[in-house]
Amino acid sequence: MKIKIDGFQLFCLMVVFMLGSALLLDIGKGAKQDAWLVPLLATFFGCLLFLVYISLYKKYPESPLTEYTIEIFGKYLGGIISFCYVIYFIYIASRVLRDFEELLTSTTYYRTSIVTVGICMILALVYAICVGIEGFSRVTCLCFSIILITFLTLNSLYIIGGYIKIENLQPVLGSGFKKVWKEIFPLGMTVPFGELITFTMILPYLNKTSKALKVGLLAIVVSGLWLSFNALVLTSVLGADMALRSTFPAFTAASHINIASFIQRLDTFVIVLMVMLGFVKIAIYFFCAVIGASGLFRIKASPPFIYFIGIIIFFSSLMIAPSYQAHIAEGLKVVPYFFHLPFHIGIPLLLLVTAYIKQKIKPAAL
Numbered sequence: 001m002k003i004k005i006d007g008f009q010l011f012c013l014m015v016v017f018m019l020g021s022a023l024l025l026d027i028g029k030g031a032k033q034d035a036w037l038v039p040l041l042a043t044f045f046g047c048l049l050f051l052v053y054i055s056l057y058k059k060y061p062e063s064p065l066t067e068y069t070i071e072i073f074g075k076y077l078g079g080i081i082s083f084c085y086v087i088y089f090i091y092i093a094s095r096v097l098r099d100f101e102e103l104l105t106s107t108t109y110y111r112t113s114i115v116t117v118g119i120c121m122i123l124a125l126v127y128a129i130c131v132g133i134e135g136f137s138r139v140t141c142l143c144f145s146i147i148l149i150t151f152l153t154l155n156s157l158y159i160i161g162g163y164i165k166i167e168n169l170q171p172v173l174g175s176g177f178k179k180v181w182k183e184i185f186p187l188g189m190t191v192p193f194g195e196l197i198t199f200t201m202i203l204p205y206l207n208k209t210s211k212a213l214k215v216g217l218l219a220i221v222v223s224g225l226w227l228s229f230n231a232l233v234l235t236s237v238l239g240a241d242m243a244l245r246s247t248f249p250a251f252t253a254a255s256h257i258n259i260a261s262f263i264q265r266l267d268t269f270v271i272v273l274m275v276m277l278g279f280v281k282i283a284i285y286f287f288c289a290v291i292g293a294s295g296l297f298r299i300k301a302s303p304p305f306i307y308f309i310g311i312i313i314f315f316s317s318l319m320i321a322p323s324y325q326a327h328i329a330e331g332l333k334v335v336p337y338f339f340h341l342p343f344h345i346g347i348p349l350l351l352l353v354t355a356y357i358k359q360k361i362k363p364a365a366l
Contacts, residue, residue, distance in 0.1 A: 004207040007215045009137040012144040013284065014199065014219035015226075018192035019147070020281035021099050022227055023250060023274070027191055029231070031183045032240035033169050036232040038180060038188040043224025045184070046193025047217055052348050053196060054213050057203045059355055065200035066292040069347075072355050079296065081347060086292040088343050089198065090309065093285035094316035095331060097121060100278035101317060102324045103248055108271050115318065121279070122314040128283050129290060129306050133205055136283060143276045150273050151230075154254060154266065158237055161259045168239045169232065186336040192227075193220060194344030201288040247324075250274070286313065 005013075028038025060068035066085055070078035100121065101114045109117060128136050158164055173180070196216070203212055230250070235243050237253045246252040251270050258264040289309055294301040321327035 003132060003134045003205055005134060005137045005202075005205050006207055007211040009141055010199075010202075010206055010211070011215050011219050012141045013137055013202070013280070014196065014216065015223050016140055016144055016147065016277060016280045017198070017284050018195070018219070018223035019226060020192060020277045021096050022192040023230055023277060027227070028183045028188050029235075029243050029249065031180045032175070032244060033171070033235055034173055034175075034180050035183070035235055035240070035243070036169075036228045037173075038183045039224050039227035039231060041180070042184050042188040042193060043220060043228075045189045046196070046220045046224065049189075049194055049344065049348075050196055050216050050220055051213075052352055053200050053203075054216060055352055056348065056355070057200060057212060058209070059359075061209050062204055064202075064204055064291055064295065065197070067295055068355075069351060072351050072358065082292065082296050085343065086289055086296060088339060089285045089289040089292060090313055090316065091320075091339070092195075093282050093289065093313045094320050095327070095335070096278060096282050096285065097313060097317040098320055098324075098327055100275065100282070102327075103251070103274060103278075104271070106247070106324075107251060108268070118314050118317055121282075122310050125279070125283055125286055125313075126303075126306055126310040128279075129286050129310075130303055133202065133287060136287075140280055143280060147273055147276060150269055151226075154257075154269065155233055157257050157259065157263065157266070158233060158253075161257055163237045163253075163256060164233070165236050165239075168236045186341050187332065190336055190340035190344050192223065194340055196220075197344050197348065198284050198288045200348075201291050202284070247328075248274075282313075286310070289313075 022039070028035045028042075031038055056065070056068065060071070063071070066082035069082045069085070072078060073081060097118065101117050104117050105112060105114050128139075199216070206212055234249045234253050237256065238246065238249060242252070243249045251267050251274075254270040255265075255267040257266045286309070290301050290306055293299070293309065294305065299305055321330055
């Protein structure tokens with residue numbers, strides 16, 4: 001493959017991707033004052049899952065997931081599973097797009113229809129996909145820098161303004177560990193760490209195969225600590241009950257900042273931050289759908305083909321649920337069990353075991 005990305009670009013792609021909607025929705029807030037423990041503990045399981053993905057990548061370093069699935073399971077079963085992965089990538093891209101359509105229409109662009117916002121976002125996404133993964137990864141590195149600076153600035157203002165209230169984090173494990181575990185499995189484990197299944201489609205573009213494990217594990221640990229610290233700050237600023245009730249806790253917390261009646265209305269910065277995070281996350285799912293579909297159907301990833309998949313993602317985001325409440329309920333009760341668990345854990349483990357058995361049987365047969 002001529003198109004290549006380096007280790008730092010992969011790191012930025014992975015971190016921004018994992019922060020994505022997990023930072024927007026504050027995954028784990030159901031654990032209330034112990035929400036910060038959810039991403040912290042889920043990081044361990046994320047590392048284990050990534051080891052499975054890396055093991056598959058090392059066996060097939062030049063092929064994306066949708067290609068070596070066919071090689072392992074055969075033309076028909078493998079082809080069906082690969083097609084299901086393409087549909088899965090499109091479906092999750094639609095879900096994340098809906099999240100950010102709702103964020104923008106319910107905050108800044110409340111007089112703009114969700115259709116208009118969706119069209120603007122999908123056109124920008126199509127352009128990003130047409131540019132290619134190499135150019136997109138460079139832009140993501142810039143986004144990573146902006147996101148980091150904005151995040152540090154906001155948290156500094158929370159401290160300077162005296163909005164941090166440690167008592168909101170007490171008592172630690174007041175309701176026991178059961179509530180924390182309920183948030184970790186399956187949602188906290190699969191979102192965002194299990195979503196790294198997408199990088200089985202992107203890792204073949206890495207310029208040095210040996211960097212994949214080190215960069216991936218570092219990105220997971222950094223993202224886990226980042227999400228844990230973010231949950232810690234949001235809970236201490238808003239309180240466990242308000243954080244739980246809020247649709248977008250990060251936006252709500254930023255709207256509280258008012259220092260000397262001069263530094264205020266910083267929720268706009270959060271919107272910009274979230275749009276960048278959402279854009280990168282949707283784009284990576286979009287890339288995976290294009291790579292998978294073009295390889296599966298032997299079609300060149302031309303602009304018309306990219307537009308076609310973009311149109312599917314756009315209309316799916318509108319039809320995915322009748323309301324945002326139904327969309328969230330589906331994301332919490334249906335998607336983790338019926339989509340995330342099989343596509344993030346079940347199928348990759350089955351692929352790895354089957355590939356290992358085939359590798360052992362082949363020499364014995366010879």
